[in-house]
Amino acid sequence: MNTELNTDKIAQLLNRSTQQLDTRIVSALNLARNNALNNQRAYAPAYAHAHSHGTARWTHWLMPHSTQQWIAGGLLVAAIIGGANFWHHAQEQQISELDVAILTDELPIEVFVD
Amino acid sequence: MRNSLIAVFLLLCLTNPANASAGSWRELTPAQQEALAPLSQQWDSLPELQRNRLLETAKHYPRLTHEKKQRFQSRLTAWSKLTPEQRKAAREKFHAFSKVPAEHRERVKQMVKQNQAIAAQPPASGIPTTTPATQP
Numbered sequence A: 001m002n003t004e005l006n007t008d009k010i011a012q013l014l015n016r017s018t019q020q021l022d023t024r025i026v027s028a029l030n031l032a033r034n035n036a037l038n039n040q041r042a043y044a045p046a047y048a049h050a051h052s053h054g055t056a057r058w059t060h061w062l063m064p065h066s067t068q069q070w071i072a073g074g075l076l077v078a079a080i081i082g083g084a085n086f087w088h089h090a091q092e093q094q095i096s097e098l099d100v101a102i103l104t105d106e107l108p109i110e111v112f113v114d
Numbered sequence B: 001m002r003n004s005l006i007a008v009f010l011l012l013c014l015t016n017p018a019n020a021s022a023g024s025w026r027e028l029t030p031a032q033q034e035a036l037a038p039l040s041q042q043w044d045s046l047p048e049l050q051r052n053r054l055l056e057t058a059k060h061y062p063r064l065t066h067e068k069k070q071r072f073q074s075r076l077t078a079w080s081k082l083t084p085e086q087r088k089a090a091r092e093k094f095h096a097f098s099k100v101p102a103e104h105r106e107r108v109k110q111m112v113k114q115n116q117a118i119a120a121q122p123p124a125s126g127i128p129t130t131t132p133a134t135q136p
Helices: A007-019 A023-039 A043-050 A056-062 A067-104 B002-014 B030-035 B048-058 B066-081 B084-099 B102-120
Strands: none
Touching (some): A067 B048, A067 B066, A067 B084, B030 B048, B084 B102
């Protein structure tokens, strides 16, 4: 028996099951869904509905949803920018030290230039 | 909250010291102008990256000996005329050469000095460089 299920198969199963549900259960589920949606922020269902497929799911998942997540993301970005700056500065310093060494060495620069 | 965080990130990006631009010749400090004096004429036309690197290099100038200061200034113009690729290759060669054992480095230096001495010598005497005028 093939037990592999993907999201499409699950969706099909759920659709078939809902068609077989009692009307009262369907209306109760509808009511619960509407209540849940009403408790969400205004942008959330619109965003989720508008981008329910493809890469938008990932961007939605990656987007911070709380202040703590925003702060953590901010700190991460700040750390990345700071690290990149430090690395760039260290590299430029190394280059300038080499340049001074070449310009002041006993050997003329022609020796090192093609 | 989000907006303020985004503003902080943008500020961080804008205040990135790597983005600091080198000014015109007149905007340089007297110490920078002294170190980079041979480039005073072409400074304003040099690419920004090169100017930034030269300014970094000029920071070392005050600590150099008199002899090294002279070498630095005499080579600066030739150095600035090289292409970025040539300068990069020169740095790589110099770095590789600095890893060579001191004994070998000294030998190379002696060879270069000998070649320079030969090149600096005037043409051998006894060989006329121009044909003498013929008597009528």
